[in-house]
Amino acid sequence: MDAIRFYSRTGNTEKLANLLGEQLHVKAESIDSPIDEPVDRLFLGGGVYNMSADKHLKAYAADLDPTKVKEVILFGTSGSVFTIERQLTKVLKKRKIPVADEHLFLHGLMPKMGNINGHQKQEIIDFAKGAVTQ
Ligand SMILES: Cc1cc2nc3c(=O)[nH]c(=O)nc-3n(C[C@H](O)[C@H](O)[C@H](O)COP(=O)(O)O)c2cc1C
Numbered sequence: 001m002d003a004i005r006f007y008s009r010t011g012n013t014e015k016l017a018n019l020l021g022e023q024l025h026v027k028a029e030s031i032d033s034p035i036d037e038p039v040d041r042l043f044l045g046g047g048v049y050n051m052s053a054d055k056h057l058k059a060y061a062a063d064l065d066p067t068k069v070k071e072v073i074l075f076g077t078s079g080s081v082f083t084i085e086r087q088l089t090k091v092l093k094k095r096k097i098p099v100a101d102e103h104l105f106l107h108g109l110m111p112k113m114g115n116i117n118g119h120q121k122q123e124i125i126d127f128a129k130g131a132v133t134q
Pocket of ligand 1: 007008009010011012013014046047048049050051052077078079080081082109110111112
């Protein structure tokens with residue numbers, strides 16, 4: 001079973017999470033929504049703010065239950081080339097939750113704009129296809 005959770009301040013990562021959810025047939029929800037059932041894969045996403053992942057997302061990752069989450073697949077958005085990968089991986093490793101090598105990070109997204117272009121939409125579709133066949 002898969003789950004999708006995101007932290008999104010201005011809506012861009014939420015939009016990405018929803019597009020990914022459509023492809024994977026999984027409902028994307030914010031990190032405020034608890035994970036009740038154990039999941040094989042948690043797709044966990046967030047934006048970059050002042051060169052950092054948001055502290056709410058980091059706290060969420062630090063608090064994840066390793067008996068409920070077998071593996072995390074990271075995704076996210078940013079204006080530039082930054083991602084949440086390093087910070088979140090560090091937190092999750094400490095929690096003994098494996099992080100997949102595959103991830104989906106979209107760049108060039110201006111706050112509130114949701115400016116995901118056609119090429120990036122294709123990237124989401126291709127990423128989801130890879131995730132389905134895993
Ligand atoms: C307060 C703030 C700070 C930001 N700082 C950065 C940054 O340091 N590096 C970057 O690449 N993008 C930065 N951005 C751009 C966001 O990462 C980008 O717009 C992202 O898609 C926002 O995600 P969200 O809409 O899910 O919150 C910043 C955006 C905001 C609102």
